[in-house]
Structure formats: structure tokens, C-alpha cells
Amino acid sequence: MRTRQKFTGEFKSRVVLEILSGEKPVAEVCRVYEVTAQMVNDWKAQFLAAAPQVFENSTPSSGEAERITELEQMVGKLTMQLEIANVPGGGHLHDDLTALLGWQGWSVNHKRIQRLMRQMGLQRPVKKRKIRTTNSDHPFPRYPNLVQLSENK
Numbered sequence: 398m399r400t401r402q403k404f405t406g407e408f409k410s411r412v413v414l415e416i417l418s419g420e421k422p423v424a425e426v427c428r429v430y431e432v433t434a435q436m437v438n439d440w441k442a443q444f445l446a447a448a449p450q451v452f453e454n455s456t457p458s459s460g461e462a463e464r465i466t467e468l469e470q471m472v473g474k475l476t477m478q479l480e481i482a483n484v485p486g487g488g489h490l491h492d493d494l495t496a497l498l499g500w501q502g503w504s505v506n507h508k509r510i511q512r513l514m515r516q517m518g519l520q521r522p523v524k525k526r527k528i529r530t531t532n533s534d535h536p537f538p539r540y541p542n543l544v545q546l547s548e549n550k
Contacts, residue, residue, distance in 0.1 A: 404432075409444075412437060413437070469517065472519070491514055
């Protein structure tokens with residue numbers, strides 16, 4: 398089985414720009430770079446769909462940036478208040494913060510609060526669950542370990 402090739406964005410844009418410039422037809426570009434015409438057409442469609450976004454203002458407005466900083470400050474302050482009050486939350490402090498911010502008029506998602514807490518270092522590391530690989534709940538009889546029994550003699 399052949400492994401799937403992964404192409405960089407630079408490579409894809411170079412191929413698409415060659416086609417859009419009209420230097421070579423699609424079939425010739427496909428032969429030169431050893432890619433299929435379907436892939437090249439998909440890349441071209443993605444390229445053309447994303448082209449208008451290049452010229453749009455991608456930096457957040459100053460009002461939005463101020464709102465984000467204010468939200469970060471509120472998250473930090475409320476986290477400290479909840480930890481001091483020792484509110485039992487079962488490890489879901491971000492849910493408590495989301496509710497508190499909602500009552501104060503903020504419209505934010507719990508995932509955004511969780512991300513901000515992670516970035517600010519206020520969230521406990523996630524405890525990995527132990528993967529259970531043996532299924533002991535089965536109707537079959539269990540037999541003794543004969544190797545272990547023979548070693549004990």
C-alpha cells in the first residue's frame with residue numbers, strides 16, 4: 398500500500414500560479430509535478446476562494462482587542478475569587494466562570510474561557526484516562542494460570 402503524499406502550501410501555490418499564469422496547460426503541469434488533475438483543480442478552487450481574504454483587514458479592531466483583554470482580566474479575577482471561595486466544581490472551573498460571566502452580561506462560550514485559562518496558566522493539566530485493554534465482563538469460564546501454579550511448586 399502506498400503512503401499518501403503530503404504537499405506543502407508553497408508547493409501547491411507554485412503549481413496553481415503556473416496554471417493561472419497560462420504558461421503551461423494543466424495536463425503538462427500534472428506530468429511535471431506528478432500530481433493528478435483533480436488535485437490541481439481542487440487546489441486552484443481553494444486558491445481562488447481564499448484570494449479575496451488576502452486583501453481584507455485581518456487584524457482585529459481596537460474595540461475587539463480591548464474586549465479580549467478585558468475578558469482575560471475578568472477570567473483571571475473570577476478564577477481567583479472562585480479558588481479563594483473554594484467552590485466545589487468537580488474540576489470544571491471554566492463552566493463556573495462561563496456562568497458568572499453570563500450573569501455579568503458577557504456572551505462567551507465555555508471553550509473560549511477554557512482556552513484563555515489554559516493560555517494564562519490557570520487551568521490544571523488534563524489527567525489522562527487509563528485505557529482499559531482487557532474485557533473481564535464476559536460469560537466464559539475463567540481458567541487458572543497453569544504456568545504460575547507450576548512455578549510455585
